[in-house]
Amino acid sequence: MNNIRTLYYIHDPMCSWCWAFVPTWEKIQGSLPSDIEVVYLLGGLAPDSDLPMAEQMKLTIAGYWQTIQERVPGTQFNYDFWTKCQPRRSTYPSCRAVIAAKAQAKNCDEANVLEKAMVRAIQEGYYLNARNPSDFDTLVAFAEEIGLDVERFELDLNSESTIEQLNEEMHMARSIGAQGFPSLILKSNKLAKAEETKSRALKNAQWQNIPYDYNDASVTLRRL
Structure with missing residues (x-):
């Protein structure tokens, strides 16, 4: 019997806790067992809106940032x-x-x-350089900075196929049990004889939420 494992990283580029997790997540990826493949899934934190953020929401999110800096030193x-x-x-x-x-x-x-280049451009632009990734022009600027075909990017950004892909990723993230952002979910495909692969118990056991610590990569690596 062979085991093929996929570690799904469920995230949102504008999730502040995902930003705090970056250094530890990079350490995890650098030390993963060779039989684990990493796949990113977009969870989608907040839908499209042209409405200015309410003052209370601004204060709340700024408060989250302060909490993160206390709990994850160096962020x-x-x-x-x-x-x-x-x-x-x-x-x-x-x-x-x-x-x-x-x-x-x-x-x-x-x-x-x-994928990783755009995520990093969004995170650094947002959290370090006070640029707004909710704005079309800002995202186009990021695309130019990482060397993309800007005209094609502008067409693809709000295309039906892109919207459909995002919906599919968000649906999958929910269906495999993502609990907030970031989430780490491991899928183990056990390749065995036909009657075993049909087992409902085996199917249900495939997806596992993997624990993590924002300050300690070993928590995740030990579990994997």
């Missing part, structure tokens, strides 16, 4: 964002930007590179 936030930008409670555009970036890849390896 940086640029609080100028709250005065320099017009915040909106809208993260789906940044999620679509990740999909639109991947769409320009020629193969799977390049898709992974472009």
